[in-house]
Amino acid sequence: MPKKQLYPVNPDRTRPWNEFPELPIDRSLYRDVEIYEQLGKAKEALGLLAGRSVAIPNPGMLINSITLQEAKVSSAIENVFTTDDELYKAVSDAKNSDEAAAPAKEVLRYREALWQGYDYLTQNGTFGRDYFVQLYQTIQESGDGIRPPFARTFIRMGGTGTNAGKPAYTPPRGKGIVEQKLDNLIEFINNSESEPADPLLKMCIAHYQFEVIHPFRDGNGRVGRIMNIHLLTHNYILDLPILYLSRYILEHKEEYYETLAGVSQRADWKGWLLYMLKAVEWTSGLTLRKVNDIIQSKEEILNVIREQTDIRRPEELAEAIFTQPYTKVNHLTDMGIYAENTARNYLNELAGLQILEKREIRGRHYYINKELEQILSY
Secondary structure, three states: OOOOOOOOOOOOOOOOOOOOOOOOOOHHHOOOHHHHHHHHHHHHHHHHHHHHHHOOOOHHHHHHHHHHHHHHHHHHHOOOOOOHHHHHHHHHOHHHHHHOOHHHHHHHHHHHHHHHHHHHHHHHOOOOHHHHHHHHHHHHOOOOOOOOOOOOOOEEOOOOOOOOOOEEEOOOOOOOHHHHHHHHHHHHHHOOOOOOOOHHHHHHHHHHHHHHHOOOOOOHHHHHHHHHHHHHHHOOOOOOOOOOOHHHHHHOHHHHHHHHHHHHHHOOHHHHHHHHHHHHHHHHHHHHHHHHHHHHHHHHHHHHHHHHOOOOOHHHHHHHHOOOOEEOHHHHHHOOOOOHHHHHHHHHHHHHOOOOEEEEEOOEEEEEOHHHHHHHHO
């Protein structure tokens, strides 16, 4: 008698895969020594990052900087590219966001969605359909929702070879099917008794399932990556959504899509889980280094301000210029730190000490924290 297949594969990439298994998956697909060894490394790295984030005096100082980079890189995975100058200028000119370039706007919408989902879970306590729809609508700046049964959606092969443009995978389609699959995923995420019990393994499995469901016409990759971070904060693995997870995916983009396809085409859950757990380990270490460097740089600059100037409230000024790389006079006035003339004089004084670089762009003056810019760029 033939052995029962634990995870059926996708037989036809051109036909909607309505029969893919719902969650949870069979335990034997993740109960593996190598997987658990990598899980231990990932959890240790996350623990170090979480421990350091708790000690941050002003979390907002780091959250803005790290989440902005996560937004930029996650968008780049979907071929939405913007320069640091364009992005930081758009952040600084939030009141004039209509002037920002389209790619910068998309990145800022991603960061908005990241915080929107974080607030949703804080208020509601569990994931729901509305959580996913709101993220999608914010990222895409659209009133659209879960794709209707008639929407013909394909994941196509990239590159320039003979197979370029051909379907690599066709998501499920049909009346109520996408909603049913999404509800199953939501139940799996919310149910603390569903296996695997470890929330990090559950995150890896949930991310694959969301990408296979592909519930929206576009933006699914970005919604899925935001969900990853929220699963970590929602399960108290991280207090703040500061993990820079998209960086690893961007630098190993081909492997990301290969291991995703490996599950649907070869039932290779091990390859996918190892990839995601390595991504968590690597990006936890990278984010921790950025956090430490930002804190150290801020303290060094604060010492210079104290020793070489008579600036009032130096601690608040130092934190303000480390909230984002580009600062303007109105940032300090809006925060209630200084009056306009005082803010301008102090920023000019920091520029004279080479703490900031003063730059005029289209008639507006910006004060650029080059140290923070450099830390965020590596």
